Amino acid sequence: MMKSFKVPLHAPVVTEEDMKAVADAMQTGWIAPGGPYVEYFEEELKRFSGMPSVVALSSGTAALHLALKAAGVGRGDYVIVPTHTYVATVSPIMYQGASPVFIESEPETLNMSPEYLTKALETLSRKGIRPKAVIPVHIYGFPAKIKEIVSIAKRYGLVVIEDAAEALGAEYEGQPVGTFGDFGVFSFNGNKIITTSGGGALLLKNPALEPKIRFWASHAKENKPWFYHTDTGYNYQMSNILAALGWSQMQRLQEILRKKKEIYTLYNIYMQNTTCKLHILPGKFQANYWLNIAWCEGKKSAREIIKILHEEKVEARHLWFPLHLMPVFSKYMYFGNSETQEFFYRGILLPSGLNIVKETLLFIKRIF
Numbered sequence: 563m564m565k566s567f568k569v570p571l572h573a574p575v576v577t578e579e580d581m582k583a584v585a586d587a588m589q590t591g592w593i594a595p596g597g598p599y600v601e602y603f604e605e606e607l608k609r610f611s612g613m614p615s616v617v618a619l620s621s622g623t624a625a626l627h628l629a630l631k632a633a634g635v636g637r638g639d640y641v642i643v644p645t646h647t648y649v650a651t652v653s654p655i656m657y658q659g660a661s662p663v664f665i666e667s668e669p670e671t672l673n674m675s676p677e678y679l680t681k682a683l684e685t686l687s688r689k690g691i692r693p694k695a696v697i698p699v700h701i702y703g704f705p706a707k708i709k710e711i712v713s714i715a716k717r718y719g720l721v722v723i724e725d726a727a728e729a730l731g732a733e734y735e736g737q738p739v740g741t742f743g744d745f746g747v748f749s750f751n752g753n754k755i756i757t758t759s760g761g762g763a764l765l766l767k768n769p770a771l772e773p774k775i776r777f778w779a780s781h782a783k784e785n786k787p788w789f790y791h792t793d794t795g796y797n798y799q800m801s802n803i804l805a806a807l808g809w810s811q812m813q814r815l816q817e818i819l820r821k822k823k824e825i826y827t828l829y830n831i832y833m834q835n836t837t838c839k840l841h842i843l844p845g846k847f848q849a850n851y852w853l854n855i856a857w858c859e860g861k862k863s864a865r866e867i868i869k870i871l872h873e874e875k876v877e878a879r880h881l882w883f884p885l886h887l888m889p890v891f892s893k894y895m896y897f898g899n900s901e902t903q904e905f906f907y908r909g910i911l912l913p914s915g916l917n918i919v920k921e922t923l924l925f926i927k928r929i930f
């Protein structure tokens with residue numbers, strides 16, 4: 563898909579330094595999961611986040627899965643999630659045999675509405691249902707109202723797993739997202755703000771859980787001189803070579819964030835006097851500007867604009883379609899009033915990669 567677009571939505575940028583780090587990892591002979599670059603990368607993520615424990619894994623989905631397992635989520639449990647997110651937020655709930663409870667998102671941050679979350683918890687409590695965990699998401703790199711969400715969750719004794727897969731470098735009131743909950747999750751998939759081609763990290767507020775997470779991530783191998791198992795594990799470790807790429811990209815995260823903000827500022831300037839408006843957050847929500855969003859009110863619908871851009875080989879996308887309306891999840895509980903359908907029909911995710919040029923932004927402005 564990506565290759566057919568002249569301007570992809572978010573293409574990875576790999577520098578000479580990144581290639582040197584990957585070559586170095588290969589020369590050390592660690593062509594396997596784990597290894598020195600995995601440790602360097604984890605140290606870098608710890609320094610960046612201030613969290614006491616970070617485990618690099620094969621994907622953000624794997625990180626969510628192990629967080630749910632560590633939270634004790636299993637068959638018959640309920641886990642609260644926003645309906646406006648990527649399916650990967652929810653799939654690990656299904657892996658654990660638990661049930662998602664979908665919550666509507668609010669228009670300011672496009673993330674889980676604290677009001678609907680409260681309503682849901684009150685209603686569930688009246689029915690005698692006590693969900694185990696909540697997974698707030700910082701969608702498109704926009705921080706959720708995370709302090710309110712954590713405080714509501716704690717009132718009801720829920721474990722908080724922050725899905726910051728898209729939001730590395732975003733902050734709420736000056737604190738990095740992914741560090742408010744009991745667990746935080748980043749993704750380093752190829753289209754994210756930094757990449758390991760595929761990869762993720764699990765941030766733990768309680769470092770005592772780290773050995774268990776590492777155990778599950780490496781096939782639950784017991785510490786014996788022969789293969790011996792007392793539990794079922796997963797093949798979720800990150801490889802040394804991919805960690806080298808992530809470690810190298812982390813060295814220039816601040817530079818990447820600065821450039822992303824410049825792209826956002828340019829979009830904001832170029833979209834003045836058009837029929838579309840850029841999504842802008844109040845100051846206490848510091849986005850990482852992973853993707854920019856245009857809200858279009860003019861004669862052309864979001865769908866038509868996306869079609870025109872695609873004809874010109876410029877990749878733009880619809881916002882997420884509400885998960886609770888998809889056949890795979892339609893039998894699960896939902897709290898809200900269908901607000902995110904409006905996001906889907908009016909919003910456009912704009913190409914926002916580091917290598918976007920002014921001509922593309924001007925071209926998009928002309929279409930608006």
Ligand SMILES: Cc1ncc(COP(=O)(O)O)c(C=O)c1O
Binds near residue numbers: 623
């Ligand atoms: C909101 C969200 N959660 C979870 C994930 C899963 O991350 P990964 O692709 O690394 O498994 C993604 C990304 O793809 C995502 O966008």
